[in-house]
């Protein structure tokens with residue numbers, strides 16, 4: 193496949209260790225004894241008994257109010273058949289509570305949607321021709337390796353790589369320049385940069401006139417943002433802002449790689465909205481090697497409604513936000529009585545883990561977990577079902593970082609008694625007496641329904657050919673500048689500096705800066721008690737909490753660590769290599785201090801997501817994070833989190 197050119201990341205290169213791991217769940221299991229790590233034991237049962245038990249419990253709850261049943265799933269697999277098809281049909285028909293799946297990217301998606309109209313951007317394959325690449329809140333060496341190879345190619349051709357990140361991550365240390373704003377302040381930086389570009393007349397007046405909306409209004413807004421103001425907020429120098437603006441404004445082919453890191457803050461939606469105005473201001477979209485990339489997913493016009501069948505819903509079940517699972521399990525009315533988890537490990541990945549775990553511990557909650565491994569979440573399951581890995585099932589994949597459609601063909605038969613998600617929901621539907629014909633669709637039929645016929649950019653693709661060939665590029669030009677002539681998927685067809693859609697939703701119609709929820713500016717009292725901003729971004733050898741149980745990945749990642757600046761460490765008497773306690777009002781965990789100038793002062797970083805039970809004292813980064821939601825898209829605010837740190841020697845539990 194051209195985009196990866198045969199290169200595997202460190203995790204997938206060892207995927208066989210995962211598939212053939214001796215720790216896999218091979219059979220359905222039923223709990224005996226209490227909930228929680230080390231509390232109960234599991235005994236093997238048959239699939240019939242497991243499915244009958246689940247169906248009986250669901251029927252009983254549904255006879256009173258099916259909203260007492262909550263599905264919980266995210267990105268264990270992102271193949272569309274096993275991510276969102278038969279499962280959604282099943283829960284729609286059942287009338288279960290709806291889950292708002294916003295734990296990852298929804299703030300950024302709404303933000304970029306206001307400016308550009310959808311999750312669309314430049315073609316990453318054109319990046320090698322860029323002259324300046326801005327890697328903004330992103331760590332592609334770790335999280336997007338194949339994009340990084342294209343940055344290296346661009347550099348061989350003379351491009352300059354600039355990183356904007358409070359943390360000198362594995363990517364930043366390979367860039368030519370590092371700008372380190374305080375977490376959550378990127379919008380202030382972008383506004384000041386645009387201020388300079390406009391006042392120095394570095395903008396592309398022709399592109400702005402023909403392909404943007406609301407320049408006059410934005411110009412007035414930018415007058416409020418001299419570099420001095422932003423420098424103060426971002427904790428960087430005026431010169432850094434002015435120099436960046438001049439470089440960006442005078443370079444033709446500029447590519448911005450935003451990732452989702454910077455939208456995991458209260459103001460994350462507005463930050464993405466504001467930053468994504470930049471390439472239209474300078475006309476960078478004119479060239480295929482210019483523009484901005486957050487995600488490419490909306491270039492895929494797949495038929496999600498055919499897969500998920502929202503028409504099976506009767507009435508409007510309540511919505512529960514996945515970022516506030518703890519509150520939902522402890523407080524929702526009517527209560528959540530049954531939880532069905534698949535493709536996710538919420539005990540480790542959901543914010544405010546102590547609340548999540550308190551909810552999962554409820555003896556009256558009936559919890560099913562469909563999993564490959566006995567994760568932290570399985571410790572609270574009544575029934576565990578064995579799931580297949582990517583090598584054992586059929587699926588169809590789109591991407592958020594390139595423009596190919598991919599078929600996943602199984603390489604081996606399922607290991608043990610593992611079954612794919614879609615198959616389990618077909619079996620459960622039968623047990624529940626759902627006779628709608630859509631519950632008989634097999635995986636190939638589902639993939640075919642997703643592709644449909646003659647849909648945009650999918651013109652020439654059909655499932656059988658895709659299965660035989662493995663991949664196909666979307667039906668778009670090979671050197672593609674999607675917005676060279678405007679044509680943004682916004683209501684006006686222009687890049688919207690002024691957004692009526694935002695205004696109608698009661699949001700600021702212009703680019704703006706929304707400060708973090710937890711920072712000295714917003715909450716000085718909290719910041720006095722917990723003065724450090726805490727970021728827990730992806731670790732190189734884990735994929736969220738996946739792989740974090742495999743010996744090879746744990747050896748490479750070594751220990752749950754906390755990077756802390758020498759000034760902050762000195763103030764607290766923390767020495768390099770010693771165990772520290774990191775805490776706030778929500779919880780605490782233990783990490784090993786790495787004293788380093790790779791983080792800016794006032795910020796601490798812990799590459800994540802470790803399993804709780806494989807950590808130093810049974811907690812992980814999410815013992816600290818909050819359930820508060822973003823300004824747009826009701827997303828998670830993992831990196832909007834104040835903490836304090838102190839030395840705390842411990843003997844590790846394992």
Ligand SMILES: Nc1nc2c(c(=O)[nH]1)N[C@H]1C(S)=C(S)[C@@H](COP(=O)(O)OP(=O)(O)OC[C@H]3O[C@@H](n4cnc5c(=O)[nH]c(N)nc54)[C@H](O)[C@@H]3O)O[C@H]1N2
Pocket residue numbers: 267296328329330331332334335336356357358359361374375376377378451452453454457727729730731732733734735736737800801831
């Ligand atoms: N190895 C690996 N790869 C992964 C994942 C993984 O867990 N492991 N996860 C996958 C998933 S689910 C996702 S969503 C993606 C993307 O996941 P992202 O969360 O975008 O992760 P990164 O690319 O690591 O970029 C995060 C960077 O944002 C920085 N950051 C945090 N707050 C701010 C801020 O306010 N401003 C700025 N400028 N920077 C900030 C962090 O310091 C970090 O360097 O990665 C995917 N790829």
Ligand SMILES: Nc1nc2c(c(=O)[nH]1)N[C@H]1C(S)=C(S)[C@@H](COP(=O)(O)OP(=O)(O)OC[C@H]3O[C@@H](n4cnc5c(=O)[nH]c(N)nc54)[C@H](O)[C@@H]3O)O[C@H]1N2
Pocket residue numbers: 265266267268269274295296297533534535536537538541542562563564565567579580581582612613728729730735736737738800801813814817830
């Ligand atoms: N502190 C902190 N927390 C975060 C983040 C962060 O940066 N910092 N990142 C957030 C982000 S971006 C995301 S996307 C979420 C991700 O959160 P999750 O989507 O929960 O991701 P994983 O931790 O990888 O857990 C997925 C689980 O699904 C299982 N699985 C894999 N394939 C299948 C399958 O085919 N069927 C079934 N039934 N199970 C399967 C895996 O074994 C794994 O245990 O975490 C979020 N949490």
Ligand SMILES: [Mo]
Pocket residue numbers: 295296297
């Ligand atoms: Mo994610």
